[in-house]
Amino acid sequence: MAVPAGVTSGAAATTAAGGSSPGRGRHVRSKNKRFGLTQGRAWLLIAPTMVILAIVIVYPVIRALVMSFSKDPGLDPATGMFVSGGSAGFDNYTHWILQQCTSASGTLVPCPPGTLGSQFWGAVGNTAFFTVVTVSIEVVIGFGMAVIMGKTFAGRALLRAAILIPWAIPTAVTAKLWYFIFAYDGIANRILGTNILWTGDAWPARFAVIIADVWKTTPFMALLILAGLQMIPADVYEAARVDGASAWQRFTKITLPLVKPALMVAILFRTMDALRMYDLPAILTEGNPATRTISILVVDQIRQGFNSAASLSTISFVMIFVVAFILVKFLGANAVATQDNQRKGPGR
Numbered sequence: 001m002a003v004p005a006g007v008t009s010g011a012a013a014t015t016a017a018g019g020s021s022p023g024r025g026r027h028v029r030s031k032n033k034r035f036g037l038t039q040g041r042a043w044l045l046i047a048p049t050m051v052i053l054a055i056v057i058v059y060p061v062i063r064a065l066v067m068s069f070s071k072d073p074g075l076d077p078a079t080g081m082f083v084s085g086g087s088a089g090f091d092n093y094t095h096w097i098l099q100q101c102t103s104a105s106g107t108l109v110p111c112p113p114g115t116l117g118s119q120f121w122g123a124v125g126n127t128a129f130f131t132v133v134t135v136s137i138e139v140v141i142g143f144g145m146a147v148i149m150g151k152t153f154a155g156r157a158l159l160r161a162a163i164l165i166p167w168a169i170p171t172a173v174t175a176k177l178w179y180f181i182f183a184y185d186g187i188a189n190r191i192l193g194t195n196i197l198w199t200g201d202a203w204p205a206r207f208a209v210i211i212a213d214v215w216k217t218t219p220f221m222a223l224l225i226l227a228g229l230q231m232i233p234a235d236v237y238e239a240a241r242v243d244g245a246s247a248w249q250r251f252t253k254i255t256l257p258l259v260k261p262a263l264m265v266a267i268l269f270r271t272m273d274a275l276r277m278y279d280l281p282a283i284l285t286e287g288n289p290a291t292r293t294i295s296i297l298v299v300d301q302i303r304q305g306f307n308s309a310a311s312l313s314t315i316s317f318v319m320i321f322v323v324a325f326i327l328v329k330f331l332g333a334n335a336v337a338t339q340d341n342q343r344k345g346p347g348r
Contacts, residue, residue, distance in 0.1 A: 064310045068092055072305030092311035096120045116301055119292060120312075124319075127293045129206070130281075131274040134213045135267060141214065142221030142266070149222065150229045167219040175283035178212040182284070202290035209281045209291050216280075217273070221266050228262025229255070268327045275320050294319075 071088040094100055099118055101111040111117035149160050166174070181187045182198035189196060198208045232255065240250050278295035285291045294316045301309040 064313060067307045068311035068314050070307045072307045088307070092308050093315065095308060096312055096315060116297060116304065119289065119297060122289070123292050123294050123297045126206075126291060127275060127277065127295075130209060130213070130277055130293065131271060133210055134217070134274055135270050137210070137214050138218045138221045138270060139263070139267060141218050142225055143263075145218065145222035146225035146229055149226050163222065164219050166216050167223075169216065171216065171279045172283055174212060174216045175280045178208065178215075179284050182208045199285045199288065202288075205285045205288045205291050209284055212284060213274075213277070213280055217270065221270055224262055224266035224269070225259065228259040231262070232258045264327070264331055267331075268324065271327065272320055272324055275316075275323065 069088055069090075069092070071086050071091070095111075095117055097120070099111045099120060100108045101115060101117050103109045145163060149156065149163065169177075179199065183189075184195070184197060186198075188194075188198060196204050198204045236254055236258075237250060240254060245253070276295055277293050278299065281288075281291040281293060282296050282299075287296075294312070298309050298312050298316065301312055
C-alpha cells in the first residue's frame with residue numbers, strides 16, 4: 001500500500017534518522033551471538049593447553065619461590081637436633097648476594113674461600129664473560145657465514161648442510177670431543193707444539209670453553225641471520241649499483257639496516273642461551289672454578305640444599321629477565337613489533 005505524502009514509515013524514519021532497521025538489528029544481534037559462541041568454543045579448545053602450561057610452568061615457578069624463602073633442613077646449632085627448616089626470610093638471598101654464611105654459633109660471617117657461597121660473584125663474572133665474548137664472536141663469524149651461504153654458487157646446499165653439523169651435535173658430545181682435543185697430549189698441544197693445561201689452568205680453560213662454544217653455536221647464529229638476508233629484495237641492491245653505491249655503502253646503508261631485526265632476535269636468543277650455560281663447561285673443564293657458571297653453581301648447591309638452590313635459581317631468572325628486557329625494550333630485539341613495523345612500512 002502506498003504511503004501517504006508527508007508520512008514516513010517507522011522503518012524509513014529510523015533509517016533516515018541514522019538508526020538501523022529492525023532487520024539490520026536482528027543481523028547484528030545474531031552476529032554477536034555467533035561471535036560469542038565462537039569465543040566460547042575457542043576457550044574450550046585452549047583450556048586443556050592452559051591447564052597443562054599452568055601445571056608444567058606456573059606451579060614449579062611458584063613452588064621455587066616458596067622454597068627460596070624457606071630454610072634447608074639441617075642441624076640446629078642451639079640444640080644439635082635435626083630440624084626440617086622453617087621460614088628463612090631473605091636469608092637465602094643474602095647468603096648468595098652478600099656471600100654470608102652461618103657459623104657454628106649461629107652468627108653470620110663471610111663465607112670461607114672454597115665454599116659455594118663464596119663463589120657466587122665469581123660465577124656471575126664467568127657467566128657474563130662467556131656471554132659477552134661468545135655472542136660477540138658468533139655475531140661476527142655468523143654474519144660472514146650467512147653472507148657466503150646467501151650467494152649463488154655450485155654446492156651451496158652441501159655447504160649449508162655441512163655448516164649446520166656442529167649445531168646439530170648434542171652439547172654433551174661436543175664438550176667431550178673438545179675435551180679430547182684440549183687434553184694435555186691432545187691434538188691442540190701437538191699442533192701448537194705446547195704443553196698447556198687447557199682444562200686445568202684458569203685462562204686456558206676459559207679460552208677452551210669459548211672456542212668450543214663458538215664452534216658449536218655459530219651455525220645457529222648464521223642460520224638466523226641468513227633468514228634475514230634472504231628477506232632483502234635483490235632490486236634494492238640493483239638500484240644501489242645503478243646509483244653508483246660502493247660495496248661498503250651497500251653493506252652499511254642497505255644490508256645492516258634491513259637485517260637488523262633478524263640480527264637482534266638472534267642476539268636475544270643466543271644471549272639467553274649463553275646465560276644458562278651449563279653442560280659445556282661442566283663436562284669440558286670438569287668443575288674448574290675458573291669456568292664455573294651460575295647454572296653449575298645451582299646444580300652443585302642442589303646436592304647440599306634445595307631451598308638455597310631455589311633462591312639462586314630465582315636470582316638467575318631475574319638476571320636473565322633483566323637482560324632480555326633491555327634487549328627487547330632498548331635494542332629492538334622484538335620479533336613481533338618488527339614484523340608489524342615492516343608490514344606498515346616507513347613513516348606509519
